[in-house]
Amino acid sequence: MSQVPTYFEADVRLDRNSPVPLYHQIAQPIEELILSGQLTPGTRLEDELSMARRLNVSRPTARRALQQLGDHGLLVRRRGVGTQVAPTRVHRPNALSTIFDQMKADGHKPSTEVLSYGASPANQEVSAKLEVAPGTNVTTIRRLRMIDRQPAGLMFDMIRSSIAPAATALERDSFESALAERGVVVTMARQAVSARKASGPEAQLLRIPAGSTVLSIQNVSYDESGKIAAYGEYLFRADRFALKNTLFAH
Template sequence: MSTVQVQVDRNSRTPLHVQLAQQLEAAIQGGELPVGSRLSNEVDLAEAYGLSRPTVRQAIARLVDQGLLVRKRGVGTQVVGNSGQVRRSLELTSLYDDLTSAHRKPETDVLRFGISPATAEVATALQCELGDRVLRLERLRRADGEPLALMRNWLPPEILETDPATLAERGLYQLLRAEGVRLKVAHQTISALPATPEQAKLLSEEPGSPLLATTRITYDDHGQPVEYGSHLYRASRYSFEHTLVHR
């Protein structure tokens, strides 16, 4: 049976079961708890970590929900890795296309759809004037029914004719391609942000949980910006993969 070193901060605003789950997740991702290993039972874990059984049970349940652990009758709680995580290569593709290619079922809740004045940030990205009309989209993307990403996009309104119902059924890049827009290149940044209470609620995470944040400016084959995106992904469910080449 496996145990790892865990230290919880009882003065932290983060619940104890979340702290425990996060540290066990880090041990799984880092290989300290390898795939196939079994965890000690709840009683032993509670004693080892100085925590209550309900706290340990909540932490284990959280990792089971994330697909990192599985409970098997007669076997106990076993590490199964992060097979439920979406891995995405750094290419000019959309999340919708990537999920479809991975045989995952993409679903979309359209949270906001309409014309808005361009903020300074959006105007710089789309090379337009401050206050110009832009199409603003906000969506919650699910994979196989599970929340995965909060997506905000701004586009020049003349390049895309769509509606919320269509946007809920198809990917944005798919719609742009159908309009004859040829996506050529994008500039993207990746960082991390803590989830706000509102974001955490939408993504089924705890407030303060790490989110993978990306911003992307996409250009067409004429070098014109056609989309500015600002997206938040669940770090527990999503990662980027890329290959580094020595020069």
């Protein structure tokens, strides 16, 4: 008699002729089950070796699928237990505040100049960042953010062309508000913040000495379905911008 697994095995149908990477085809239906509540916190998932054997894929492919779910905050690995659906976070409700909104709230007058706007097929690197199939039409946008008519930040965004906001909308409002005009509501963003030196061209646009320290933010925005809406890389002058966070114990 075969033993019933004590972990969840996703019913995944793989299209090996599809341009969508296999790891994404594995991760996407599992993500949908977690976000819909069908997979509850604490549910154990099979490990990468079991998944690779069952789905007839390489172990690195299975590992990347689980890693993608972990990067989205949906899975956790516990020593002696394995991979589980992450606990639901209980937090104080708070609206997703944009940098544009923050500047307004602080009494400043933000404005935006679109430096470049164009579309091209996504290569492997771009498709991985947006989790789309290689060759998908992606629009890249470079903007200069001004505060009280003084340059404060450089903003680079990549987004599927099918939902890309118009350049004119970006010049009058925040990226998120311009997206909302296209019917896309951003409900969550993940950010990685660091410091680095500005290159010569970057410094020239920001009107700072070359090599000055700038604040660097990598931003991934998600829509209501949990799908990546846009990927952005932003640079801000350290003397014109401060990142403020309020943390709560839990």
